[in-house]
Amino acid sequence: MSDTPKEITRGHMAVFQDPLPLVEKPFAAYAKKLGITEDETIELLRHYLSTGVIRRLAGVLKHDRAGFVVNAMVAMVIPPGECDAAGAVLAEFPFITHCYRRTAYPDWPYTMYAMVHAKSRREFDGDIERIRSSVAPQEMAVLRSVKEYRKTAFRMG
Amino acid sequence: MQPIERKLLNAVQRDFPLEKRPFAVIAKRHHITEKRCIEMLRRLTAQGILREIRPVISWNRVGFTGILIGLAVAPDRVDEVAAAINGIPGVTHNYLREGRLNLWCTLTCENDADGQRSLTFMRSLDGVADVKEFASEKTYKIGLVLDV
Numbered sequence: 222m223s224d225t226p227k228e229i230t231r232g233h234m235a236v237f238q239d240p241l242p243l244v245e246k247p248f249a250a251y252a253k254k255l256g257i258t259e260d261e262t263i264e265l266l267r268h269y270l271s272t273g274v275i276r277r278l279a280g281v282l283k284h285d286r287a288g289f290v291v292n293a294m295v296a297m298v299i300p301p302g303e304c305d306a307a308g309a310v311l312a313e314f315p316f317i318t319h320c321y322r323r324t325a326y327p328d329w330p331y332t333m334y335a336m337v338h339a340k341s342r343r344e345f346d347g348d349i350e351r352i353r354s355s356v357a358p359q360e361m362a363v364l365r366s367v368k369e370y371r372k373t374a375f376r377m378g
Numbered sequence: 379m380q381p382i383e384r385k386l387l388n389a390v391q392r393d394f395p396l397e398k399r400p401f402a403v404i405a406k407r408h409h410i411t412e413k414r415c416i417e418m419l420r421r422l423t424a425q426g427i428l429r430e431i432r433p434v435i436s437w438n439r440v441g442f443t444g445i446l447i448g449l450a451v452a453p454d455r456v457d458e459v460a461a462a463i464n465g466i467p468g469v470t471h472n473y474l475r476e477g478r479l480n481l482w483c484t485l486t487c488e489n490d491a492d493g494q495r496s497l498t499f500m501r502s503l504d505g506v507a508d509v510k511e512f513a514s515e516k517t518y519k520i521g522l523v524l525d526v
Contacts, residue, residue, distance in 0.1 A: 231440050240430035243420045245399055245412065247431075263396050266433065270396075274439045276520065280390030280419075281429045287387065287526050294475060294482065308518030315525065320518040323446065326510060329479065334446075334512070338524055364482070368474040370460040375437055375444075375470045375486040 230274060231377070233265065237275065238376050281374075289338040291345040292366040296331035297358035304332060307356040311335050316348045331362060379427070382408065384526050386418055390431055391523045434522070437486055444470075444486045445493060446512040447500065448479035455505025456481060462503055466496050479510065 225233075236254045241247045252262040269275040284292055299307045304322045311320045311333070319336040335352065339345035349363060379387075385408055395403040405415035422428040437444065451459045456474055463472055463483055472483040487493045493511075500509045 227440060234435055234437075234440055237433045238435060240432040243401075243416050243423065243431070245401065245416070247400065248398065259398055263398070267396055269433070272439075274436055275433045276436050277434045277522070278394045278396070278432070279392060279434060279522070280387065280394070280431045281434070281522065282387065282391070282524060282526070283426050283429045284524070286425065286427045287524065289524060294473075304516070308516065312519035312521075317519060318521040318524065321514045322516040322518070323512040323514055329448070329510060362477055364475040364477040364479075366473050366475055370472040370474065371464050371469060371483075372472075373470050374432065375435075375442070375468065378467065 225268075230269075233269070234274070235377055237266070237269070238374070241278075283372075284338055285369075288340050291339040291342055293337045293345070294364045294366075295335045295337055295349070295352060296362040296364060297333040297335070297352075297356065298325075298330050298360040299333045299356065299358055301332065307333060307358075310355050311352065314348070314351065316344075317352075330360065333358070379526070382410065383418055383422060386415065387422065387428060387526045390419065390428070394431065442486050442488055443490075443493065444484055444514075446514070447483050447485060447497065448510045448512060449481040449483075449500060449506055450479050450508035451481045452505040452507070453480075455503075459500075459503050459505055463500060466499065468492070468496070479508065 236251050242250050248259050248262045252259045255262060266278060308320055308322065311317055316337055316339060317335045318338060321334050322332055323334055325332050337348050339348055389404055394400060397403050401415045402412040405412045419428060460472055460481060463469055468486045470484050470486055474480060475482055485493065485496055497509055497511060500506060
Protein backbone atom coordinates (compact mmCIF):
# COMPACT_ATOMS: atom_id res chain seq x y z
CA MET A 222 0.00 0.00 0.00
CA SER A 223 1.31 3.46 -0.85
CA ASP A 224 1.54 6.32 1.61
CA THR A 225 -1.76 7.98 2.40
CA PRO A 226 -2.02 11.78 1.80
CA LYS A 227 -1.08 13.73 4.93
CA GLU A 228 -4.47 15.33 5.56
CA ILE A 229 -6.23 11.96 5.44
CA THR A 230 -3.57 10.44 7.70
CA ARG A 231 -4.05 13.28 10.18
CA GLY A 232 -7.78 12.63 10.23
CA HIS A 233 -7.08 8.98 11.05
CA MET A 234 -4.56 9.92 13.77
CA ALA A 235 -7.15 12.22 15.36
CA VAL A 236 -9.03 8.97 16.08
CA PHE A 237 -6.06 6.67 16.79
CA GLN A 238 -4.57 9.09 19.34
CA ASP A 239 -7.18 7.87 21.82
CA PRO A 240 -6.23 4.97 24.10
CA LEU A 241 -7.72 1.57 23.38
CA PRO A 242 -10.68 0.90 25.68
CA LEU A 243 -10.33 -2.19 27.88
CA VAL A 244 -13.37 -4.04 26.53
CA GLU A 245 -13.93 -7.27 24.59
CA LYS A 246 -13.98 -5.52 21.20
CA PRO A 247 -11.71 -2.49 21.70
CA PHE A 248 -11.32 -1.63 18.00
CA ALA A 249 -15.08 -1.05 17.68
CA ALA A 250 -14.65 2.39 19.30
CA TYR A 251 -12.23 3.50 16.57
CA ALA A 252 -14.42 1.89 13.88
CA LYS A 253 -17.45 3.84 15.03
CA LYS A 254 -15.58 7.17 14.94
CA LEU A 255 -14.06 6.38 11.54
CA GLY A 256 -17.40 5.19 10.12
CA ILE A 257 -15.89 1.91 8.90
CA THR A 258 -16.04 -1.74 10.03
CA GLU A 259 -13.84 -3.27 12.72
CA ASP A 260 -12.06 -5.36 10.08
CA GLU A 261 -11.34 -2.22 8.05
CA THR A 262 -10.10 -0.47 11.19
CA ILE A 263 -7.69 -3.32 11.94
CA GLU A 264 -6.47 -3.22 8.31
CA LEU A 265 -5.93 0.54 8.62
CA LEU A 266 -3.90 0.07 11.82
CA ARG A 267 -1.89 -2.66 10.11
CA HIS A 268 -1.19 -0.25 7.22
CA TYR A 269 0.05 2.54 9.49
CA LEU A 270 2.15 0.09 11.50
CA SER A 271 3.78 -1.12 8.27
CA THR A 272 4.55 2.44 7.09
CA GLY A 273 5.78 3.46 10.57
CA VAL A 274 3.30 6.32 11.06
CA ILE A 275 2.18 4.24 14.05
CA ARG A 276 5.32 2.93 15.73
CA ARG A 277 3.68 0.34 17.94
CA LEU A 278 0.32 -0.65 19.36
CA ALA A 279 1.17 -1.39 22.96
CA GLY A 280 0.71 -0.93 26.66
CA VAL A 281 2.51 2.07 28.14
CA LEU A 282 3.62 1.74 31.77
CA LYS A 283 3.93 4.36 34.44
CA HIS A 284 7.60 3.73 35.23
CA ASP A 285 7.68 4.50 38.92
CA ARG A 286 4.42 2.66 39.70
CA ALA A 287 5.64 -0.36 37.74
CA GLY A 288 8.70 -0.57 40.00
CA PHE A 289 11.23 1.56 38.09
CA VAL A 290 11.92 3.94 40.93
CA VAL A 291 15.30 5.30 39.79
CA ASN A 292 15.16 7.07 36.43
CA ALA A 293 17.73 9.29 34.78
CA MET A 294 18.70 11.07 31.63
CA VAL A 295 22.36 10.28 31.04
CA ALA A 296 24.20 12.83 28.89
CA MET A 297 27.57 11.89 27.42
CA VAL A 298 30.34 13.52 25.46
CA ILE A 299 31.16 11.13 22.60
CA PRO A 300 33.31 12.33 19.67
CA PRO A 301 31.16 12.87 16.51
CA GLY A 302 32.80 10.04 14.58
CA GLU A 303 32.11 7.54 17.37
CA CYS A 304 28.44 8.32 18.02
CA ASP A 305 26.98 5.68 15.69
CA ALA A 306 29.09 2.90 17.20
CA ALA A 307 28.27 4.05 20.74
CA GLY A 308 24.57 4.41 19.85
CA ALA A 309 24.49 0.82 18.60
CA VAL A 310 26.03 -0.44 21.86
CA LEU A 311 23.72 1.66 24.08
CA ALA A 312 20.60 0.60 22.14
CA GLU A 313 21.28 -3.04 23.11
CA PHE A 314 21.00 -2.38 26.85
CA PRO A 315 17.53 -3.38 28.10
CA PHE A 316 17.65 -0.70 30.82
CA ILE A 317 17.93 2.06 28.18
CA THR A 318 14.57 2.91 26.57
CA HIS A 319 15.55 5.94 24.47
CA CYS A 320 18.86 7.01 22.97
CA TYR A 321 19.53 10.03 20.76
CA ARG A 322 22.36 12.12 19.39
CA ARG A 323 21.58 15.79 19.99
CA THR A 324 22.88 19.30 19.44
CA ALA A 325 25.79 20.30 21.72
CA TYR A 326 26.71 23.77 23.05
CA PRO A 327 30.06 25.22 24.21
CA ASP A 328 28.78 25.31 27.81
CA TRP A 329 26.84 22.02 27.52
CA PRO A 330 29.03 19.73 25.42
CA TYR A 331 27.05 16.47 25.60
CA THR A 332 26.21 14.79 22.31
CA MET A 333 24.55 11.51 23.38
CA TYR A 334 21.47 11.14 25.57
CA ALA A 335 20.17 7.88 27.03
CA MET A 336 17.15 7.35 29.30
CA VAL A 337 17.90 4.81 32.03
CA HIS A 338 15.28 3.09 34.19
CA ALA A 339 16.16 0.91 37.20
CA LYS A 340 14.32 -0.90 40.00
CA SER A 341 16.79 0.07 42.73
CA ARG A 342 19.73 2.38 43.41
CA ARG A 343 22.05 -0.62 43.39
CA GLU A 344 20.79 -1.78 39.99
CA PHE A 345 21.04 1.80 38.71
CA ASP A 346 24.67 2.17 39.82
CA GLY A 347 25.47 -1.06 37.97
CA ASP A 348 23.73 0.24 34.81
CA ILE A 349 25.73 3.48 34.91
CA GLU A 350 28.95 1.50 35.33
CA ARG A 351 28.07 -0.67 32.31
CA ILE A 352 27.50 2.46 30.20
CA ARG A 353 30.80 3.92 31.38
CA SER A 354 32.82 0.79 30.66
CA SER A 355 31.18 0.00 27.30
CA VAL A 356 31.24 3.38 25.53
CA ALA A 357 33.87 5.23 27.64
CA PRO A 358 32.41 8.75 27.30
CA GLN A 359 34.88 11.64 27.67
CA GLU A 360 32.40 13.24 30.07
CA MET A 361 29.16 12.02 31.55
CA ALA A 362 26.34 13.78 33.42
CA VAL A 363 23.81 11.61 35.25
CA LEU A 364 20.63 13.70 35.52
CA ARG A 365 18.40 11.73 37.86
CA SER A 366 14.66 12.47 37.84
CA VAL A 367 13.66 14.30 41.00
CA LYS A 368 10.06 15.19 40.24
CA GLU A 369 7.61 14.54 37.44
CA TYR A 370 5.52 17.57 36.52
CA ARG A 371 4.05 16.01 33.41
CA LYS A 372 4.20 12.85 31.35
CA THR A 373 1.59 12.35 28.71
CA ALA A 374 1.16 11.43 25.06
CA PHE A 375 0.87 14.23 22.52
CA ARG A 376 -2.65 14.94 21.24
CA MET A 377 -3.67 16.99 18.24
CA GLY A 378 -5.89 19.91 19.20
CA MET B 379 1.83 -7.55 41.90
CA GLN B 380 0.94 -11.18 41.18
CA PRO B 381 3.10 -13.14 38.70
CA ILE B 382 0.20 -13.26 36.22
CA GLU B 383 -0.10 -9.46 36.39
CA ARG B 384 3.60 -9.08 35.61
CA LYS B 385 3.23 -11.47 32.68
CA LEU B 386 0.27 -9.50 31.32
CA LEU B 387 2.15 -6.21 31.64
CA ASN B 388 5.11 -7.65 29.76
CA ALA B 389 2.77 -9.13 27.12
CA VAL B 390 0.79 -5.98 26.37
CA GLN B 391 4.02 -4.01 25.90
CA ARG B 392 4.88 -6.14 22.87
CA ASP B 393 3.01 -7.99 20.11
CA PHE B 394 -0.44 -6.66 20.89
CA PRO B 395 -2.78 -8.84 18.78
CA LEU B 396 -4.44 -7.10 15.81
CA GLU B 397 -7.59 -9.16 16.16
CA LYS B 398 -11.20 -8.25 16.87
CA ARG B 399 -10.90 -9.69 20.38
CA PRO B 400 -7.24 -9.11 21.27
CA PHE B 401 -7.70 -9.72 24.99
CA ALA B 402 -9.10 -13.19 24.26
CA VAL B 403 -5.87 -13.96 22.35
CA ILE B 404 -3.67 -12.68 25.19
CA ALA B 405 -5.81 -14.51 27.76
CA LYS B 406 -5.48 -17.80 25.90
CA ARG B 407 -1.68 -17.46 25.79
CA HIS B 408 -1.70 -17.07 29.57
CA HIS B 409 -4.35 -19.72 30.30
CA ILE B 410 -6.89 -17.31 31.80
CA THR B 411 -10.32 -16.18 30.63
CA GLU B 412 -10.84 -13.08 28.48
CA LYS B 413 -12.98 -11.60 31.26
CA ARG B 414 -10.24 -12.07 33.86
CA CYS B 415 -7.62 -10.63 31.49
CA ILE B 416 -9.67 -7.45 30.92
CA GLU B 417 -10.44 -7.12 34.63
CA MET B 418 -6.78 -7.41 35.56
CA LEU B 419 -5.71 -4.83 32.97
CA ARG B 420 -8.45 -2.49 34.21
CA ARG B 421 -7.21 -2.92 37.78
CA LEU B 422 -3.58 -2.30 36.76
CA THR B 423 -4.77 0.86 35.02
CA ALA B 424 -6.78 1.98 38.06
CA GLN B 425 -3.68 1.41 40.21
CA GLY B 426 -1.72 3.67 37.84
CA ILE B 427 0.78 0.96 36.88
CA LEU B 428 -0.47 0.61 33.31
CA ARG B 429 -0.95 4.08 31.85
CA GLU B 430 -2.93 2.87 28.85
CA ILE B 431 -2.82 0.68 25.76
CA ARG B 432 -2.53 2.84 22.65
CA PRO B 433 -1.17 3.28 19.16
CA VAL B 434 2.17 5.08 19.63
CA ILE B 435 2.14 7.63 16.81
CA SER B 436 5.23 9.05 15.05
CA TRP B 437 3.91 12.61 15.00
CA ASN B 438 6.84 13.76 12.89
CA ARG B 439 5.38 11.65 10.06
CA VAL B 440 2.29 13.87 9.96
CA GLY B 441 4.04 17.22 10.12
CA PHE B 442 4.80 17.75 13.81
CA THR B 443 8.24 18.25 15.36
CA GLY B 444 9.30 17.21 18.83
CA ILE B 445 12.06 19.01 20.68
CA LEU B 446 13.79 18.53 24.01
CA ILE B 447 14.37 21.68 26.05
CA GLY B 448 16.65 22.02 29.08
CA LEU B 449 16.28 24.98 31.45
CA ALA B 450 18.36 26.32 34.32
CA VAL B 451 15.82 27.43 36.92
CA ALA B 452 16.37 28.90 40.39
CA PRO B 453 15.44 26.12 42.88
CA ASP B 454 12.89 28.30 44.71
CA ARG B 455 11.09 29.11 41.43
CA VAL B 456 11.01 25.68 39.87
CA ASP B 457 7.42 24.71 40.80
CA GLU B 458 6.03 27.98 39.36
CA VAL B 459 8.12 27.73 36.18
CA ALA B 460 7.12 24.07 35.71
CA ALA B 461 3.45 24.99 36.11
CA ALA B 462 3.77 27.82 33.55
CA ILE B 463 5.47 25.45 31.09
CA ASN B 464 2.73 22.85 31.57
CA GLY B 465 0.33 25.52 30.32
CA ILE B 466 2.00 25.61 26.88
CA PRO B 467 0.08 23.46 24.37
CA GLY B 468 2.20 20.55 23.13
CA VAL B 469 4.30 20.10 26.29
CA THR B 470 4.16 16.33 26.88
CA HIS B 471 6.97 15.69 29.40
CA ASN B 472 8.30 17.95 32.13
CA TYR B 473 10.79 16.77 34.76
CA LEU B 474 12.88 18.25 37.53
CA ARG B 475 16.36 16.68 37.35
CA GLU B 476 19.71 16.91 39.05
CA GLY B 477 22.20 19.11 37.16
CA ARG B 478 22.85 22.70 36.12
CA LEU B 479 20.04 22.45 33.59
CA ASN B 480 17.48 21.19 36.08
CA LEU B 481 14.12 21.36 34.28
CA TRP B 482 13.67 19.28 31.14
CA CYS B 483 10.59 19.28 28.96
CA THR B 484 9.56 17.98 25.56
CA LEU B 485 7.47 20.06 23.23
CA THR B 486 5.62 18.84 20.14
CA CYS B 487 4.73 21.65 17.75
CA GLU B 488 3.43 22.08 14.25
CA ASN B 489 5.92 24.63 12.96
CA ASP B 490 9.13 26.38 13.88
CA ALA B 491 7.37 29.66 14.71
CA ASP B 492 5.25 27.95 17.39
CA GLY B 493 8.38 26.35 18.85
CA GLN B 494 10.30 29.63 18.93
CA ARG B 495 7.33 31.40 20.55
CA SER B 496 7.28 28.79 23.31
CA LEU B 497 11.05 29.15 23.87
CA THR B 498 10.72 32.95 24.08
CA PHE B 499 7.94 32.52 26.65
CA MET B 500 10.13 30.16 28.72
CA ARG B 501 13.03 32.65 28.63
CA SER B 502 10.70 35.39 29.94
CA LEU B 503 9.72 33.46 33.08
CA ASP B 504 10.98 34.72 36.44
CA GLY B 505 13.79 32.50 37.77
CA VAL B 506 14.85 31.12 34.38
CA ALA B 507 18.57 31.72 33.73
CA ASP B 508 19.07 29.59 30.62
CA VAL B 509 16.93 27.81 28.02
CA LYS B 510 18.54 25.42 25.56
CA GLU B 511 16.94 23.58 22.68
CA PHE B 512 18.25 20.09 21.99
CA ALA B 513 17.22 19.00 18.53
CA SER B 514 17.50 15.27 17.92
CA GLU B 515 20.09 14.65 15.21
CA LYS B 516 19.85 10.88 15.18
CA THR B 517 17.69 8.30 16.94
CA TYR B 518 19.41 5.14 18.16
CA LYS B 519 16.57 3.70 20.23
CA ILE B 520 12.93 4.35 20.99
CA GLY B 521 12.09 1.28 23.03
CA LEU B 522 9.54 1.97 25.73
CA VAL B 523 9.45 -1.73 26.61
CA LEU B 524 10.48 -2.57 30.18
CA ASP B 525 10.26 -6.01 31.72
CA VAL B 526 8.51 -5.71 35.07
